[in-house]
Amino acid sequence: MTPRAFGSLHLMRAKRVRVGALALMLMVMLALFAEWITADAPLLVIRPAGVEVLPAVTHAGRYRGLSRTEMATLHAHAAVVWPLYRWGPNRRDTPYQAASLGHPLGTDAGGRDVFARVIYGSRSALGLALLATTIGALLGVALGTLAGARGRGWDEVALRPVEVIAAFPSIILVLLLTAAMRSVWALLFAAALLRFAEVTRLTRAEVLRLSRSSFVEAAAALGCRPTRVLFRHVLPHAMLPLTVSCMFGLGSVVILETAAAFLGVGGAHSWGQMIAEGLGEGDPRLAWAAIAALTITMGAAYLITDALVEYQNHRVKTTGSHSA
Incomplete structure (x- = not known):
């Protein structure tokens, strides 16, 4: 193989590695930071008594089955930081909704996002x-x-x-x-x-x-x-x-x-x-x-x-x- 051919082969291989590594890293980041991207519970709850970090993980039972109105009441006297997208995998809405700003990929038969x-x-x-x-x-x-x-x-x-x-x-x-x-x-x-x-x-x-x-x-x-x-x-x-x-x-x-x-x-x-x-x-x-x-x-x-x-x-x- 000529040096030029080897250089082209090396470049092609490097591009494939970069594309593959970036795509795989993206999926890994989505998996690691799922609660930061999409969840129906806040990331941070700041109260005078202290700060709760990722209460969806640390106090999962507290948020199970709560409506958004009930969540607003729960955090009425606290500063709250929400994830980018306020839908968890188990929260239900109207079934079979089409893709929209509220549900980018729509909802399933059970109304889940x-x-x-x-x-x-x-x-x-x-x-x-x-x-x-x-x-x-x-x-x-x-x-x-x-x-x-x-x-x-x-x-x-x-x-x-x-x-x-x-x-x-x-x-x-x-x-x-x-x-x-x-x-x-x-x-x-x-x-x-x-x-x-x-x-x-x-x-x-x-x-x-x-x-x-x-x-x-x-x-x-x-x-x-x-x-x-x-x-x-x-x-x-x-x-x-x-x-x-x-x-x-x-x-x-x-x-x-x-x-x-x-x-x-x-x-x-x-x-x-x-x-x-x-x-x-x-x-x-x-x-x-x-x-x-x-x-x-x-x-x-x-x-x-x-x-x-x-x-x-x-x-x-x-x-x-x-x-x-």
Whole structure:
């Protein structure tokens, strides 16, 4: 590849990473600051006795079921700061309203604001995905490194449970664990298990592959301790494929959470639940709003993943040509 062609490729890859990172960051910010964007309770309540921050979170029961008139009475003698948009995902208005200034995406069959449901749905999808991916990555890297570095005995201990987990289709594992645990944490546990299994196998394979490479053998021949070789030479070179796997896993967990909620297994606010309700109630707006949010999230994750894979492939080819 000519330097000019490589420069164009690098620029294209950089643009994809920027677009993907910006879109993904936008969805993460919506999830983190949902109460600041859209809620039917104030952000701040300033009274002579003190200041309440995010009472919708800290005193959720106080605001449940209150009308706007009752809220105005409750805060009659206080200074109140409201979010940008005064509709929560559970507050009800007239059903099937068209898009308007009051309801940018309209309302559903129950009179709930579609925009608010999309915002809070991002928290369910991305919160679960980030948590499950992080837990799976940390545990998977630890066990995969032990299995790859310690040899056959650890292989037997590490790979047998991983193979059992990987044998189940992801949605079947979610349904089985949900039925067995009867807990809201079942979906998180199932998603983390699936990510743990994949990261463990990948880490083990990378450690075994890199342990046979010439630069690792040279470091060992120079007298470096095995732990130093592992943490200074092997694991840093395994980080790129592991990062690719984690980005791909982030998208797959979002899809898994949406599919589980579509089947009725999930949290109170989920894009999958919105899609199921939209299709079941004959309200395509509800389904399309959730699908649009899901598409943006998945597109952002896969743009970043695709650019990382391309970079990894180019680095392997370049390293191979230099070695030759």
